Amino acid sequence: RAPALMLEFPGGRIGRCDITELEEVDEWENMPLGRATADGTEVEVDEEDQDSPRDQRTEGEYRHGLFMKCRILTAGGSGPCEVSLRDSRLDGDLDNDDAPEEKEIVHAYVVNTNKKGCFLRLSRNVEGRVILKELSDSFLPDPVSMFPAGRLVVGKVKKVVSSNDSTKKARKNKVMIDLDLRESVLLEDQNKLTFDEIKEGEKYGGVVTRIESYGVFVRLENSEVSGLVHLSECSDDYIKSLPALYDPGDLVKVLVIKVDKEEKRIGFSMKASHFEDDESEDDTESDDDSDEDILDSSPKLVDVDDSDDENFVSKLASKMKEMEDEDESEDGSGSSSDDSSSDEDEGPQAMDTDVGFNWGAKAKDDVQASDDDSDSSSDDSDGGDDSDDVKKGHKSRKKATAKKQEEKEIAKMEQRLADGTADENPETTADFERLLASDPNSSENWIKFMAYHLSLADIESARAIANRAFEKIEFRQEGEKLNVWTALITLESKYGTPKTFTETIERASQHNNPKQVYLRVCEMLEKDVTNSHGDTAVISRADDTFSKMCKKFRSKKTVWIAHFRYLLKSGRHDEAHQLWKRSVKSLPEYKHVETMSKFAQLEYEHGSAERARTIFDALLEKNRKRMDLLFVYVDKEIKHGEVDVARRLFSRTMNPAAGKKQFKFNDKQMKSLFKKWYRMEDEHGDEDSRLRVKLAAKEYVERSSK
Numbered sequence: 001r002a003p004a005l006m007l008e009f010p011g012g013r014i015g016r017c018d019i020t021e022l023e024e025v026d027e028w029e030n031m032p033l034g035r036a037t038a039d040g041t042e043v044e045v046d047e048e049d050q051d052s053p054r055d056q057r058t059e060g061e062y063r064h065g066l067f068m069k070c071r072i073l074t075a076g077g078s079g080p081c082e083v084s085l086r087d088s089r090l091d092g093d094l095d096n097d098d099a100p101e102e103k104e105i106v107h108a109y110v111v112n113t114n115k116k117g118c119f120l121r122l123s124r125n126v127e128g129r130v131i132l133k134e135l136s137d138s139f140l141p142d143p144v145s146m147f148p149a150g151r152l153v154v155g156k157v158k159k160v161v162s163s164n165d166s167t168k169k170a171r172k173n174k175v176m177i178d179l180d181l182r183e184s185v186l187l188e189d190q191n192k193l194t195f196d197e198i199k200e201g202e203k204y205g206g207v208v209t210r211i212e213s214y215g216v217f218v219r220l221e222n223s224e225v226s227g228l229v230h231l232s233e234c235s236d237d238y239i240k241s242l243p244a245l246y247d248p249g250d251l252v253k254v255l256v257i258k259v260d261k262e263e264k265r266i267g268f269s270m271k272a273s274h275f276e277d278d279e280s281e282d283d284t285e286s287d288d289d290s291d292e293d294i295l296d297s298s299p300k301l302v303d304v305d306d307s308d309d310e311n312f313v314s315k316l317a318s319k320m321k322e323m324e325d326e327d328e329s330e331d332g333s334g335s336s337s338d339d340s341s342s343d344e345d346e347g348p349q350a351m352d353t354d355v356g357f358n359w360g361a362k363a364k365d366d367v368q369a370s371d372d373d374s375d376s377s378s379d380d381s382d383g384g385d386d387s388d389d390v391k392k393g394h395k396s397r398k399k400a401t402a403k404k405q406e407e408k409e410i411a412k413m414e415q416r417l418a419d420g421t422a423d424e425n426p427e428t429t430a431d432f433e434r435l436l437a438s439d440p441n442s443s444e445n446w447i448k449f450m451a452y453h454l455s456l457a458d459i460e461s462a463r464a465i466a467n468r469a470f471e472k473i474e475f476r477q478e479g480e481k482l483n484v485w486t487a488l489i490t491l492e493s494k495y496g497t498p499k500t501f502t503e504t505i506e507r508a509s510q511h512n513n514p515k516q517v518y519l520r521v522c523e524m525l526e527k528d529v530t531n532s533h534g535d536t537a538v539i540s541r542a543d544d545t546f547s548k549m550c551k552k553f554r555s556k557k558t559v560w561i562a563h564f565r566y567l568l569k570s571g572r573h574d575e576a577h578q579l580w581k582r583s584v585k586s587l588p589e590y591k592h593v594e595t596m597s598k599f600a601q602l603e604y605e606h607g608s609a610e611r612a613r614t615i616f617d618a619l620l621e622k623n624r625k626r627m628d629l630l631f632v633y634v635d636k637e638i639k640h641g642e643v644d645v646a647r648r649l650f651s652r653t654m655n656p657a658a659g660k661k662q663f664k665f666n667d668k669q670m671k672s673l674f675k676k677w678y679r680m681e682d683e684h685g686d687e688d689s690r691l692r693v694k695l696a697a698k699e700y701v702e703r704s705s706k
Contacts, residue, residue, distance in 0.1 A: 097123035155179035193223035227266030443483035568606035
């Protein structure tokens, strides 16, 4: 329950004021009831003394023994009654607060925080929840201490879900909403581009989100709208491979060529021919900018002209000559100053390339390569220098390509971390380690980590991960540990030796229920036999393991039933019947009926229906009170397609054959029998068969009432 202020009325009656009813919503404060200390007392936390020592904090407004004026909202029956301290309630406004709408910014108090997320209270009838990754943009090492009960938070409504289940009184008339507390979500642009605002023929900027063989999906900038760029619209030229041309996160320009308002689908085009006019406009703008730059620099020349009019031409000529000499000396020396000057000249061009993060690195390498090419083409006489420059150009281009690829991988990783797909589909060791740190008791995550190492042919690392899992998973999580043990046994079965396979089974039996371990191993070997297509080595190993299991747990019926299933599925019916006779001798007598019933059911599925009927008839003859055996018998006949045999079973139970004494069932058993019979006729019979069941039931009632 949410934090609350408890009040005592005259006469000893207790009242409870929810934390949201202490003040009006506009006047809510952080931690109005204080923070609980180790000894259970409450310490008030105000904004002014948030960083002050604990012993200096004041007791707060709601101290013990203070008389308060309140409004009773609900009587509460035998428990505490619900009250409110709001001024509006005291004035007579008893209506519940309105539920917020989607995308609305709201205030809420923290109720509880755990490792999965946070529960909030917006009002008496509105509750909220926030998943762990949406509490903050940054990593939270200890969410419980950072979001204590009573903290005032601000969030954005993602979804509103009403909960009016009358069977749950505690949650009746409650409204549950999903919120997002991340600052980036709260501050995001509200004026996003909507689907209705997108017009055919318009051009937009976008981001590549997904790449398929048939096209590229692009999300428009400042919008949640996405569309498809078909393969035929990606380029004017033939494209052999889209993944080689585009990557998720690439910035692109698109032209809207189709808007389907009924299906809410948009078709884009990225052909360069659609944007030729845009490029010419960009060139014009760049020319204008360069002209402005020249005009901006011209006052320097004017200053020279103004200072000395008669020497202006000579000074200007000498200055231009000095600049030419400097260029020639820099080209000849090949020093680093050439690179720096080239960077300054070619800087604006480098900004047009999309290489991830380090914008200058690619530009610098490209400029170096272009300068080397120009040097080699201009100086034909220096052959040795040319070859060195070409080699340097090739090396720089290789380094630039490798750096670009690395930056793309980093960008892709950051994108996966931002949208949460890194935890859903981990691809690297870091992904798995982060996932296991958040949930170390999940056997699924450990097994996926083992499979990841096996995909890299690193069997030893997979074994090490399994051993780490045994240490990290809590001892109470027996099922999770057994799952990891099963995965390790499977690994040893496929990639280990017979010795390591046997040793792993023995280790697993020491740390888990040995019967469950052997059942899992036998189930795995049974699948191997099915997929082996008659491999004698695989069949021999499975037979030995099944025999060892039945010998080790001879008093457990589940191991015998598992062995029955294995033999019958393999078509070894004679061996299965011999094993059945052995099981009857080994099992306690009270387990015989259940074991024989399971064996008969397996005969229906994998053996002979006639043998199954013989077993069921013998069971019903000795255990006539067991109505459940009759119903299992009938269900198997119906599933086998023998509805007439099922009818005869019901008729034989009601009217035994001549010479056999009719067993008298109680009324409850007969009621269940007629219900089962009528349900069968309702699904597989006709009107006449249903009428016969009704007449038989009526006849029984009349006969039993006499």
